[in-house]
Amino acid sequence: MKVTRIAKVAIATAAAAGLAVGTLSPANAATRSTVVLVTSNQLTGLNPSVSNMNLTFNSEVAYMQGFGFNYYDNSPKLVDNKIFGSYKIVSQKPFKVQYTVNKGKVWSDGTPINAVDLLLSHVIASSSYSFTAKLGDPTDNEVAPAFNSLSYGGVYDEHHVGLPELSKDKMSLTIEYDAKIPDWQIYGPGPSPVHTLVLMAEGKKSLQSVKANIAARDKFEKAFYSYNTKLMTAAGKIWSNDYNINTVNDSTNPLLLVGNGGYILKTAVPGQAVTLVLNPKHKSNPSGPATNGIKTVVFRIIGDGTAAAQALRNQEVDIYQGQPTADSVNLLKAIPTAKVIGGDQAVYEHIDLRVDNAAGSTDNYTGPFKGMDQRAVDLRTAFLTAYPRDEIVDKLIKPINEKAVRMDSLLVFPSEPGYADVIKNSGVSKYTQGSQAEREARALALVKKYYPNASATNPGFTVKLNWGTPSNARRAASAQLVKAALGRAGINVDAPGSATWSRNLASNAFDAFFFAWVKSSVTQQGNANLFCSDCGNNYLGYQNKVVDAANTKLGAVLLSPKAKLAEYLKIEKELMKDAVSLPIFQHPGVTAVNAKLQNVKPNPLSPQLVWNYWEWKYSK
Amino acid sequence: MLAYVMRRLGALVVILFGSSFLLYNLSAYSTDPLADLRLSDAPNKEQLILTLTRELRLDLPPALRYFIWLRGVLGVFVGNPNFGLTRENEPVIDAITGAIPTTVRLVLVATFVAIVLGIALGITSALRQYTRFDYGMTFFAFLLFSLPIFWVAVLLKQYLAIDFNDFLVTAKITPGWIVGLSAAAGFFWAAIISGTRKRVTLIFIGVFVANSIFLSIISATEWLAYPRLGPIAIAVLGVGIAYGVTYLSMGLSDKNALKTTLLMVAVGTVSYFPAQAVLDSNRPRLGMLVLFLILLAVSVGGAYIFARIDRGPIIRTSIITSTLIGVLILIDKMMQAWRPFIESDDVNYRPVATIGQSTIWLTEVPFWVRVLDFAMHLILPTIALTLISFAGYIRFSRGTLLDVLNQDYIRTARAKGLTERTVIMRHAFRNTMIPLTTIMVGDIAGIVGGAIITERVFGWQGMGTLFNKAINSFDLNLLMGVILFLSTLAILANLIADLLYSVLDPRIRVGAGK
16 A cells, blocks of 8 residues: 555656656757866966066966967967068168057057057166166176066167167167077067056056056156156066066956956956966957857866876866876877877977086096097997987887877977988987897997906996986886986996985086976077087087087178078087087977867967967857 | 973974975986077077076075975075075075975864764774665775775866756756665665665665655756755754754754754754845955854854753853754855856856865855855865875774774663763763874874875866976976975874874873883
8 A cells, every 4th residue: 555655756856756757858058158278377467578477377368368469379380470560671780670559459458559558678787878868787697677577688688779760650660680690580579558557657557548657657657768667666666576477367457467368357266277268358369250159268286197187077177288198198188078189299208428627617527438439439439339228218208299200309399300411420329229129239349348257247347327306206117218228338327316406406416417408499599509619508528619600600790591501500510529418309298188189289388278369269 | 291292393403404305406407498498499508408507596506406405495494484585586495385284274174074984984884883874884885995095086077067067057867866866875874874774775766766856856847957945945954954963963852952953953054044145245254254253143042041061061062063954054155146146157057166265266256155166176185185195084983993992991871871862972082083183183284285186187277286397307306395294293293193192091191202
């Protein structure tokens, strides 16, 4: 009796529920309008040109908010943004470049953009301007200048002549240089909303009318050309300090957030997320005013790799640049709703050998590789010959990036034009000929010249190898492979690994070093200055007149691509002959993207993922 | 007593000085703030290194830099403390005060749930000593003890977030799951209630059938996709709550208590309707407060009407009941916000979140959608923290209760003819709480600093994250700020635990031993 009643109730309920289900059809998900990226860093400031805000992530956020004359694509190649404006050489001698802003471009507060907005680039990069306008000495170690900029002492600072000239209609700016400097395109000016600096210097805390904005910009122009210390110092203090915020919300001064990029910062919560919304007045980025329906771009801060992969699987995030390890790649490939994009980073692993005292060291280097005599060169050659580069690439890199290759040129990436020529003629072949076993035998023969009793079980000498630990399983595995291979060549490798490895780079206690260099921009000089005598990043004590001459030439005048490669080849030949350094591999990059999100093309250079944000769109 | 406290506080200052000096120097020597710059290929590298050296005073040895830092900290005594700036130029004090509420939100709910559930299961386990249930709980507790939280977190995210969100698309429970879940529930209740073989079998069958029907209805109505309670469900659940609370606190034989709590259920159910308007208003927090105060007033009033003796305990019982019903009304309100929440572009039908504290870019949404968003982000970390911390409470409360139950006064109470409920709840349980209280204090202090891994895997920005960040970015000021805060908290918690012990147990006196 009781049971039947329960059954009746159940049947009745189920029937009612069935009816209810019939009327409630699940809603269809509309095309999304939000893109969520994973970042492991947090926003620390809105002005990456100041030292304590100069972080990659700050630059990425700033990139989305402002757009100028050119940008790097993912080749990486410099592309002109013809939508915003144009630039051309107006005189070869003296070398003058004219930058013109197209008409109709506006800041997000509605103020039309003109060439006055380009003048700030000069203020923050020219030491002579800082001196003349009494804004402080950028080289002073005690007191920072009013504009506490990172650009002082750079290429622009050293080569520009006089003040930039405005055209009559104020839409063009002409800059004079003392020579046709290499890569002059990337040292040109970019737009900054100077009127907001003036307004903030006057104590304004809200957006003003376009008329007031134009009046403020006129004040800036006047102050710029009259070296008005008072106004420029006030603007400089704002520029150096007020952008140093990690929180953005409704109470943030909106003048700090004025830009001309596709998206404008809306909120930033430390450790959580940074949100940008579509700039309704964007006309300056390469898509012009067109959009692909993406209204919100969010950077979600996730420090943990597994957590990020699971968030991607749960569709909470759309783009994640993963840790390039074999495990994490497999994890990402297993996500059904995401696609994995491989590729290379503009970072390469390499092995360096100490030649002489490190710059700035007080003690003397006395290791086996000291000097340029035949014995030192032979021992260095033996070390580099036996170095198991193929094994490292095959065992540690190929599982992540199937297309990975061993790198054989220190100055040219395998994907760059001219690579094949350089490696054919540089003399690298003495390190690449034959199999690993044959190379080890050749190396052992060289070692035996000086240590006749040396063998695989009885090493001739010991090399102290510096590498970075902890939390880098790949480097630990690399060190193991190196130890084994060089042991077979009669060289004992002492490679304990160190957390403070970067300090040891300038230490005479170490004979060999493996770590990675980043190519942060594509310049003509490239990485040639790593090997010039007494240069800042030459820790090896290596001095070579041929290398110095080629490096100086690369840094001084613009060369044709062919002439540039010829100089590179000169440097590489010396380096291979003297057995100083060898590249190993290009760091692999792994990006996983929501399968529905189109046109995400990772760029090896900063801003890595967001460089083409205007092209992103969701498929249906 | 006062002298004792002053002495302990004096020791605190000495300990803090010593430990901070040691830690400052150790940290300063172990890190290299210039590491990144040494590898920089910027043309003005020297300039950059000089700037950073100037900013961080790297030209001074760490021992001297410590005293610069200490001078700022000692400003505490003149009302002008200066804990320095982080590497990102944010005052350390701001970073820490910003992180505390997050950690508290994360830790408070988890600790509360762990304590309540842990004690409940521990006591049940003790009362069923050496039964299958007891062994089961012991196994369960040791299993949880041994789970690393990062692994628990990965599993929870996979099953309770990713798979559950996938499941919610249809919200249809498969027959296999219905049978499995119902069988599990049947075993659980049969083990707890126990008795003769026939009784156990009957309980198992009863629970199994009831659960299967319940789950089938949930599945058929897509209740999980369209959750709601409504006044009827609130009334039914309310009656259950009334009976449960009355049973535990007064016993069902106390008709006055039962009448009062049932009155509260009626009032609560009726108040459901005006509550909707109040909660939808633009001052929902004020509305909640008013609602709660009204329920409170009615429960006190009801108790006065029905209770002639035992007014105090009846008022308490009735307040607990009405609070729980108030919670039900709030849960119903959140359920009403469910559809707008999951259908929003930002949530995109993935309600259970694996990462972060909230969907920050969810702007201009109704208050209850926002609350729901917070709740859905809190759910996984809370479960993870609860799982690993409540095993301790299970074991501890079981052991303590067994200890107390063997005391003479329990035998005396039983000999007096008191009901088993009174013996357990009034005589045994209260004495069990004394040692538990001191443990809780230490636990809360420890967990504030100890949630580093939890915060990292769930992307929360609390004290643990600050600590981690300070170490990774060589941020000495921030690191010292966090260490100072945590060590002060740990020492103070110990002091409070000692003092509480003497308050709870009159046999213990602090500072008496000479």
